[in-house]
Amino acid sequence: xxxxxxxxxxxxxxxxxxxxxxxxxxxxxxxxxxxxxxxxxxxxxxxxxxxxxxxxxxxxxxxxxxxxxxxxxxxxxxxxxxxxxxxxxxxxxxxxxxxxxxxxxxxxxxxxxxxxxxxxxxxxxxxxxxxxxxxxxxxxxxxxxxxxxxxxxxxxxxxxxxxxxxxxxxxxxxxxxxxxxxxxxxxxxxxxxxxxxxxxxxxxxxxxxxxxxxxxxxxxxxxxxxxxxxxxxxxxxxxxxxxxxxxxxxxxxxxxxxxxxxxxxxxxxxxxxxxxxxxxxxxxxxxxxxxxxxxxxxxxxxxxxxxxxxxxxxxxxxxxxxxxxxxxxxxxxxxxxxxxxxxxxxxxxxxxxxxxxxxxxxxxxxxxxxxxxxxxxxxxxxxxxxxxxxxxxxxxxxxxxxxxxxxxxxxxxxxxxxxxxxxxxxxxxxxxxxxxxxxxxxxxxxxxxxx
Numbered sequence: 001x002x003x004x005x006x007x008x009x010x011x012x013x014x015x016x017x018x019x020x021x022x023x024x025x026x027x028x029x030x031x032x033x034x035x036x037x038x039x040x041x042x043x044x045x046x047x048x049x050x051x052x053x054x055x056x057x058x059x060x061x062x063x064x065x066x067x068x069x070x071x072x073x074x075x076x077x078x079x080x081x082x083x084x085x086x087x088x089x090x091x092x093x094x095x096x097x098x099x100x101x102x103x104x105x106x107x108x109x110x111x112x113x114x115x116x117x118x119x120x121x122x123x124x125x126x127x128x129x130x131x132x133x134x135x136x137x138x139x140x141x142x143x144x145x146x147x148x149x150x151x152x153x154x155x156x157x158x159x160x161x162x163x164x165x166x167x168x169x170x171x172x173x174x175x176x177x178x179x180x181x182x183x184x185x186x187x188x189x190x191x192x193x194x195x196x197x198x199x200x201x202x203x204x205x206x207x208x209x210x211x212x213x214x215x216x217x218x219x220x221x222x223x224x225x226x227x228x229x230x231x232x233x234x235x236x237x238x239x240x241x242x243x244x245x246x247x248x249x250x251x252x253x254x255x256x257x258x259x260x261x262x263x264x265x266x267x268x269x270x271x272x273x274x275x276x277x278x279x280x281x282x283x284x285x286x287x288x289x290x291x292x293x294x295x296x297x298x299x300x301x302x303x304x305x306x307x308x309x310x311x312x313x314x315x316x317x318x319x320x321x322x323x324x325x326x327x328x329x330x331x332x333x334x335x336x337x338x339x340x341x342x343x344x345x346x347x348x349x350x351x352x353x354x355x356x357x358x359x360x361x362x363x364x365x366x367x368x369x370x371x372x373x374x375x376x377x378x379x380x381x382x383x384x385x386x387x388x389x390x391x392x393x394x395x396x397x398x399x400x401x402x403x404x405x406x407x408x409x410x411x412x413x414x415x416x417x418x419x420x421x422x423x424x425x426x427x428x429x430x431x432x433x434x435x436x437x438x439x440x441x442x443x444x445x446x447x448x449x450x451x
Contacts, residue, residue: 015085017057025050029090030097034061035217036081036105037117038068039413040295041346042450043217047098057083061103071115079113081105087214092183093176093226100221102214114406117348121210124352128359134258135355137212138189138205138335141219141343142247144198144240145170145232152444153240155198156232163193173230174200177223186218195308196244206252206335209355213347216249220343224449237447238294238342239302242439246302246309249293249341252327253278253354254334255362267333271326279315279324279336280368281361282354286313286323286340288399289357290385291392291417293341293350296451297424298443300388301436302342305377310339312376313383314369321376323385340385344451349405349413356404388432389421420446 024032032053035045046061065071065079081103091098105116112119128135146153159169174191181188181202189203204219205212220236227234239246255264255278264274271279282289294303302309308320315324315336325337341350360366372379386392393414396402402410427442428435 017083017085018054020085020088021050021054021057024053024088024099027090028096029099031099032056033091033098033100034081034083034103035100036063036068036103037217037346037348038071039115039117039346039349039409039416041117041217041344041348043221044068045100050099057085057101060106065105065115079105079107084118087211089185089214089218090183091222091225093180093222096183100218102217115409115412117346117352117409118210118213120405120409121213121348121352124355125209128355129258131359131363132258133264133359133362134256135209135351135358136206136254136256137209137351137354138203138207138252139212139216139341139347140201140203140248140250140252141216141236142194142199142201142249143223143343144196144235144237144247145173145200145227146198146235146240147231148233148448151441151448153233153235153448155241157198159193159197161193161195169193170198170200170230170232173227173232176230177226178202180222180226181219184218184222186215186222188219194245194247196241199245199247206254209351210348213351216343216347233448235448235451236343237443237451238296238299238344239439240444240448242301242437245307247343248302248309248339249343249345251338251341251351251354252335253338253358254336255358263334265334265336268331269333271333274362275326275333275336276368277361277365278358279326279361280366281357281359281364282324282336282338283313283315283369284361284366285353285357285400287383287386287392287395288401289353289396290340291389291396291413292353292401293338293345294385294392295346295417296342296344296447297389297420298439298447298451299342299344300386300392301439303340303385304436308339310376311384312372312379313385314372314376314379316372316376319372319376322372323376326371344447352405353401356401360400388436389417389424390432393417393421
């Protein structure tokens with residue numbers, strides 16, 4: 001079982017905090033926002049004047065863990081979070097006056113908390129480094145820019161995939177978001193209009209998994225802020241509208257030799273042996289992992305046939321109907337694309353589970369099925385993703401991840417999701433078979449702003 005180790009503390013203390021403080025102060029930063037990430041993947045923060053932040057940079061930030069749901073109990077609530085000074089972002093869209101710094105939470109004076117998702121991903125990366133591997137991850141974050149009317153979203157543009165007419169997209173908002181990303185130190189490779197009206201995509205990475213996770217959180221903060229200034233809502237709800245594409249978080253993964261830097265997935269024409277084992281691992285554990293990478297009731301309204309959302313647990317070359325696509329532009333292969341996740345997932349937990357699944361496949365040399373050349377939605381007799389959140393909970397409950405992830409986090413995550421599933425059924429007073437193709441008011445209340 002993964003348990004955050006003292007190795008994390010060595011990484012966190014690798015930069016002089018006084019040097020960071022001087023740089024921030026000298027660059028015109030007025031406030032420092034210290035961010036921890038909860039079990040949902042939502043940022044929680046404390047903001048301080050830059051002078052007062054000096055002590056936090058040096059000694060850490062005390063906070064009440066019991067006030068963050070599922071983090072701690074009220075009788076054991078005093079926590080400290082240490083800044084990771086490798087993860088500093090400047091909120092350029094707020095005039096460059098605010099610096100955001102990600103934190104790792106301690107349990108006691110010197111033990112990384114197993115309830116902190118960022119700790120878990122750092123430990124997962126350390127776990128595979130000890131085996132001689134490293135991972136790079138990039139994520140295609142799809143999201144909608146919508147108008148809100150009486151608590152419900154309405155489409156704000158009629159654009160299509162790769163829309164070319166400026167008048168058919170939200171050009172002012174998008175250019176504002178992209179320029180803010182670059183100025184804030186959040187590196188993206190590209191952005192474009194997606195298939196659905198009002199839907200956009202940004203590609204984050206490839207980076208080491210922790211930086212990818214941090215960048216996803218920062219992008220969400222930025223997109224929501226900037227969209228509001230244009231009279232819009234940036235929503236990462238997986239399926240805000242029925243009848244058109246939902247939003248995915250297609251995750252591109254490569255495994256490297258940690259010593260030589262060799263990409264073990266790099267090949268021409270056919271996948272490498274290591275890549276095949278990694279694909280087999282993800283396919284084998286996809287149903288068990290679904291609760292982590294598709295964590296909401298609304299996630300399973302996206303995971304229906306067609307609309308570019310995978311339902312059949314298959315893989316294929318250049319096949320966007322399969323769960324795993326192997327991109328093969330001009331015959332060159334260097335990564336795999338896992339199309340199961342959606343943008344509501346906790347990136348630290350999600351990436352941890354993907355890495356664990358790939359390593360299980362590699363270490364056990366799991367056999368891989370033949371690639372799917374047909375449209376996967378039309379296949380019969382093939383394993384499918386869970387039909388709804390309740391089924392995903394049961395798959396996760398018996399999964400390998402309950403053995404690999406910290407036990408208390410697993411217990412609380414299951415409790416959280418059981419509560420969410422029950423709340424949905426009680427609110428709609430109908431069965432899933434009656435509501436799987438309807439986006440309910442309950443979902444908008446829960447997810448439109450907070451996914």
